[in-house]
Amino acid sequence: MSKATPATRALESAGVAFTLHTYDYDPDAESIGLQAASALGEDPARVLKTLMAVVDGKPVCVIVPSNQEVSMKKLAIAAGGKSAQMMKPPEAERLTGFKVGGISPFGQRKAVRTVLERSALAHDQVYLNGGQRGLQVRVRPADVRDVLTAVVADVIA
Incomplete structure (x- = not known):
């Protein structure tokens, strides 16, 4: 597994x-995020x-704890829109340049508005995808917010 990805290069260039933490990715897991937390021995939060x-036809990246679900209504409000829906996997892969299960908020092909769940800031350190499964x-988490110029909001259901 290559440790140099667009995500890790983006983090390095941002200082x-x-x-890095690797784990055995299970493509058949019911929840990729929960499987990652379990494999890493970490709290899913x-x-x-x-x-x-x-959101209102525009792409948005949303970052939430792996054990939570996104409220589409709260996400729309946080992103300054009226309605939100999940992006279809092929569209997400095309837009970000990453495969589903390996999508990182860092180093995406095109910078998009990012919303970070407020509760993430309660932790000293958090884990996010590094750009590959x-x-x-x-x-x-403050670095996540700052590098991505993320909107911080309560977006969990």
Whole structure:
């Protein structure tokens, strides 16, 4: 597994301190985020999942704890829109340049508005996808917010 991905290169160029963590990715897992948390031996609230959504026709990246679901109504409001829906996997892959199960909020092909679930900031360190299946980066949540210029909001259902 290559440790150099568009995500890790984006973090390095932004000067963000991070550590890499690999695990055995299970493509058949019911929840990729929960499987990652289990494989890493981490609290699912600290292992964040990166989801791609569409708010009023515009792409939005939303980051929430792996054990939570996104409220589409709250996401729409946080992104300044009226309605939100999840993006279809092929569209998310095309837009981000990453495969589903390996989508990172860092180093996406095109920068999009990002919404970070407020509860993520309660942790010293969080895990996010590092740009490929089975690779996570551990970073400070404040760095996630700052590097992505993310809107911080309560977006969990």
